[in-house]
Amino acid sequence: MLMVDFAYTDEQLALQKKARVFTHEYILPYASYYDKTGEFPLPIIRKAWDAGLMNLAIPKEYGGPELGLVEACIVVEEFASGCAGMTTSIFANQLGPEPIMIAGSPEQKEKYLRPLTEAPKLVSFACSEPGMGSDVAGIKTAVEKDGDEYVINGSKFWITNAPYADYFTVFASLDPSKRHKALCAFIVDADAPGVKIGRPVEKMGHRASSTASIMFRDARVPAENLLGSEGEGFKIAMKTFALTRPAIAAFATGLARSAMEYAREYTMKRDAFGSKLREFQAIQFKLAEMLMKVETSRLLYLRAAWAADTTPDATIPASIAKAFATDAAMWCASEALQIHGGYGYIDQYPLEKIFRDAKLYQIYEGTSEIQRLILGRYVLDGYQPARETPPRWAGQKAPDF
Numbered sequence: 431m432l433m434v435d436f437a438y439t440d441e442q443l444a445l446q447k448k449a450r451v452f453t454h455e456y457i458l459p460y461a462s463y464y465d466k467t468g469e470f471p472l473p474i475i476r477k478a479w480d481a482g483l484m485n486l487a488i489p490k491e492y493g494g495p496e497l498g499l500v501e502a503c504i505v506v507e508e509f510a511s512g513c514a515g516m517t518t519s520i521f522a523n524q525l526g527p528e529p530i531m532i533a534g535s536p537e538q539k540e541k542y543l544r545p546l547t548e549a550p551k552l553v554s555f556a557c558s559e560p561g562m563g564s565d566v567a568g569i570k571t572a573v574e575k576d577g578d579e580y581v582i583n584g585s586k587f588w589i590t591n592a593p594y595a596d597y598f599t600v601f602a603s604l605d606p607s608k609r610h611k612a613l614c615a616f617i618v619d620a621d622a623p624g625v626k627i628g629r630p631v632e633k634m635g636h637r638a639s640s641t642a643s644i645m646f647r648d649a650r651v652p653a654e655n656l657l658g659s660e661g662e663g664f665k666i667a668m669k670t671f672a673l674t675r676p677a678i679a680a681f682a683t684g685l686a687r688s689a690m691e692y693a694r695e696y697t698m699k700r701d702a703f704g705s706k707l708r709e710f711q712a713i714q715f716k717l718a719e720m721l722m723k724v725e726t727s728r729l730l731y732l733r734a735a736w737a738a739d740t741t742p743d744a745t746i747p748a749s750i751a752k753a754f755a756t757d758a759a760m761w762c763a764s765e766a767l768q769i770h771g772g773y774g775y776i777d778q779y780p781l782e783k784i785f786r787d788a789k790l791y792q793i794y795e796g797t798s799e800i801q802r803l804i805l806g807r808y809v810l811d812g813y814q815p816a817r818e819t820p821p822r823w824a825g826q827k828a829p830d831f
């Protein structure tokens with residue numbers, strides 16, 4: 431029996447439809463407004479929460495719907511087809527609490543996951559710093575134990591939703607010289623003493639998401655807010671990325687799909703050299719390439735999300751999906767803009783926004799280079815070759831049978 435099924439279940443189809451209708455009613459009509467103003471889309475986030483389209487992974491015992499990553503990715507593709515920035519704001523709530531889902535005690539889950547299901551609260555994942563992003567083991571934010579508290583000193587940078595979050599999952603080091611061995615993960619309340627949030631930074635794209643720094647100056651955190659045990663922070667961060675990178679691939683797929691659809695519509699309207707653009711084979715080839723990239727990206731994110739839902743370690747399929755789909759989205763955005771000619775470059779059409787938004791996918795949650803670093807090391811040290819020994823190649827003889 432072939433154990434592969436490419437069809438969505440009825441429940442998944444219904445969820446996709448719900449997310450698509452939500453996107454058309456509440457995301458697309460306001461995407462340009464939030465992009466231009468850079469305002470934080472709180473009304474849209476509240477609507478997504480009301481519709482039950484946020485916090486999808488929270489287990490039933492803490493009041494959540496306990497959906498798999500496959501389902502979250504299906505929703506994310508729809509949202510991102512409407513506005514990448516709003517999707518980043520909404521789905522930061524998948525990233526932020528993930529360390530708690532991975533390593534939290536039942537008490538921590540009860541205290542910090544349940545409230546997300548009772549009100550539209552936001553959570554941030556605070557790992558990156560002004561001096562590091564890719565090199566997670568190089569975290570400099572310092573933590574030391576003081577009685578039944580931990581004291582944190584240092585700064586985090588580029589933290590999505592930080593100005594609006596109720597709490598953060600924060601990574602800090604007991605001894606930066608020990609790199610990954612000394613990392614710890616904590617839950618830190620936004621109003622804890624010694625915590626200060628910076629002003630949101632101006633960004634090229636994803637302008638409907640809020641990105642800011644967090645400063646810790648002798649910030650005191652109860653010892654019970656340590657996630658897992660001391661030294662487990664690096665492992666928790668890596669596990670988190672393996673669970674969230676498939677969703678970034680799904681974001682990218684939604685954006686690429688949208689770019690393709692805008693390009694398709696434009697080729698039917700625009701005349702050049704006495705024909706519609708759609709008549710030119712060079713244009714058709716670009717559309718064909720976009721479709722190939724969108725479909726491949728979707729297969730890859732579904733495969734990675736399936737691996738995250740059903741196997742102990744999805745790191746490799748997650749990196750493949752993230753690297754491929756985000757590069758594909760950047761290419762589709764660029765070519766869809768090109769098909770629009772000068773109109774692609776101005777704000778009467780959505781392509782210039784889509785182009786700006788696409789770039790971030792290659793940067794956050796591990797850059798395209800970091801995904802290739804993971805995959806390259808895997809090919810060399812983890813991959814099991816199908817062929818055990820190299821074949822004799824030079825000087826092969828004719829078969830004697």
Ligand SMILES: Cc1cc2nc3c(=O)[nH]c(=O)nc-3n(C[C@H](O)[C@H](O)[C@H](O)COP(=O)(O)OP(=O)(O)OC[C@H]3O[C@@H](n4cnc5c(N)ncnc54)[C@H](O)[C@@H]3O)c2cc1C
Pocket residue numbers: 554555556557558561562563564565587588589590591633636641790793794795796797798799800803
């Ligand atoms: C809008 C936005 C939102 C973000 N949200 C969050 C968030 O919510 N939480 C959070 O913790 N972080 C967040 N980030 C941070 C983001 O994850 C980092 O920017 C990203 O991981 C890259 O780190 P960096 O910027 O320090 O680049 P660096 O690590 O300094 O890398 C610079 C360049 O060098 C390349 N490079 C680095 N090391 C290698 C290597 N070994 N081999 C080859 N190339 C390499 C990188 O790929 C990159 O091209 C966000 C960033 C942005 C822009």
